[in-house]
Amino acid sequence: MGTEHLIQIRRDLHRIPEIGFQEFKTQQYLLNLLNQFPEHRLDVKTWKTGIFALVKGTNPQKTIGYRADIDGLPITEETDYDFSSEHPGFMHACGHDFHMTIAIGILTHFVKNPISDNVLFLFQPAEEGPGGAEPMLNSDIAKEWKPDIITALHIAPELPVGTIATKPGLLFANTSELFIDLKGKGGHAAYPHTTNDMVVAACSLVTQLQTIIARNIDPLDSAVITIGKITGGTVQNIIAENARLEGTIRTLSVESMDKVKERIEAIVKGIEIGYSCKTMIDYGSMYHQVDNDEMLTREFMEYISDQTSYDVRECTEAMTGEDFGYMVDQISGFMFWLGVGSPYGLHHAKLQPNESAIGVAVDIMCKYISYKANQ
Numbered sequence: 621m622g623t624e625h626l627i628q629i630r631r632d633l634h635r636i637p638e639i640g641f642q643e644f645k646t647q648q649y650l651l652n653l654l655n656q657f658p659e660h661r662l663d664v665k666t667w668k669t670g671i672f673a674l675v676k677g678t679n680p681q682k683t684i685g686y687r688a689d690i691d692g693l694p695i696t697e698e699t700d701y702d703f704s705s706e707h708p709g710f711m712h713a714c715g716h717d718f719h720m721t722i723a724i725g726i727l728t729h730f731v732k733n734p735i736s737d738n739v740l741f742l743f744q745p746a747e748e749g750p751g752g753a754e755p756m757l758n759s760d761i762a763k764e765w766k767p768d769i770i771t772a773l774h775i776a777p778e779l780p781v782g783t784i785a786t787k788p789g790l791l792f793a794n795t796s797e798l799f800i801d802l803k804g805k806g807g808h809a810a811y812p813h814t815t816n817d818m819v820v821a822a823c824s825l826v827t828q829l830q831t832i833i834a835r836n837i838d839p840l841d842s843a844v845i846t847i848g849k850i851t852g853g854t855v856q857n858i859i860a861e862n863a864r865l866e867g868t869i870r871t872l873s874v875e876s877m878d879k880v881k882e883r884i885e886a887i888v889k890g891i892e893i894g895y896s897c898k899t900m901i902d903y904g905s906m907y908h909q910v911d912n913d914e915m916l917t918r919e920f921m922e923y924i925s926d927q928t929s930y931d932v933r934e935c936t937e938a939m940t941g942e943d944f945g946y947m948v949d950q951i952s953g954f955m956f957w958l959g960v961g962s963p964y965g966l967h968h969a970k971l972q973p974n975e976s977a978i979g980v981a982v983d984i985m986c987k988y989i990s991y992k993a994n995q
């Protein structure tokens with residue numbers, strides 16, 4: 621499939637971002653593309669809003685897996701693209717439109733140029749939440765078609781096109797969502813002494829939560845608590861009865877995650893006493909850290925460096941999360957960053973990845989998968 625066709629696919633997908641497990645139009649769009657291929661080359665099965673697509677090998681000794689996530693984010697797009705999101709309030713702001721397009725490019729190559737091994741494509745819903753990788757992997761289809769190795773990529777706005785980065789071992793953090801509800805006593809803005817103000821309690825809680833990172837985590841370890849959203853109250857002259865914090869926790873080990881949660885619970889208890897309110901903590905969805913297989917990752921990095929003209933760098937681990945972590949927990953594999961040179965970063969309303977990176981990624985993965993199939 622030519623680059624122009626792939627860019628058109630990326631733009632079509634960019635127009636229709638949908639959040640986790642709501643990717644109905646996205647699934648249909650991908651199915652329309654996949655259904656053009658002959659059945660003797662490609663077997664397609666849907667799973668919820670995701671898709672498994674198996675490109676049949678000529679003499680398969682193993683199955684090589686490739687995963688692309690397919691969901692968008694609840695962000696109002698601020699690019700000036702003439703192919704901007706047609707779904708108000710939603711955007712492909714994490715590059716999943718790129719990830720899907722690249723998967724289609726690789727898949728098309730192997731449908732048209734058969735190799736000995738099978739190549740399984742997993743178009744996975746709900747990476748941004750609540751998490752599609754773990755249930756998709758536990759599905760009967762995944763058990764039947766289980767890949768022997770698995771790979772995936774993620775766009776990296778800060779890296780130039782033609783560059784990839786990864787590392788053996790830990791690449792992405794453990795994550796846990798965090799939702800805290802506070803319920804006090806509302807009332808007239810002029811009579812604070814008769815109320816328990818949840819806006820004041822919420823503000824205090826946000827600053828106290830940040831002390832966990834500064835005072836409870838070993839400075840040589842790393843952790844993040846981000847509160848991305850605060851809601852509370854109703855109007856400017858009523859003291860708020862309710863407030864809600866929504867955020868995420870990131871750590872580089874399961875032990876640190878347990879410690880952060882223990883401290884959050886203690887601090888929230890303190891808020892409950894200090895502000896005479898009721899609280900509720902919900903951890904939402906949690907993602908396993910991404911641990912790249914040491915041997916496969918080194919081999920991939922050496923292959924790209926020795927056999928292609930692309931620039932491969934060893935990076936440090938990142939505090940981003942990825943439910944692909946569940947896949948590499950069960951199947952040997954790795955993930956890597958793909959340079960897309962955007963002045964705006966991931967989860968930004970102006971993210972503008974350079975489309976020439978699509979051809980780079982397809983080229984890299986076609987070469988690498990062909991090389992692995994000959995082993």
Ligand SMILES: CC(=O)N[C@@H](CCC[C@H](N)C(=O)O)C(=O)O
Pocket residue numbers: 714747748749774795796797867868869905907939940941942966
């Ligand atoms: C690559 C990336 O940006 N992934 C997301 C995963 C989100 C997981 C979950 N919703 C959470 O917020 O903990 C990320 O924000 O790192």
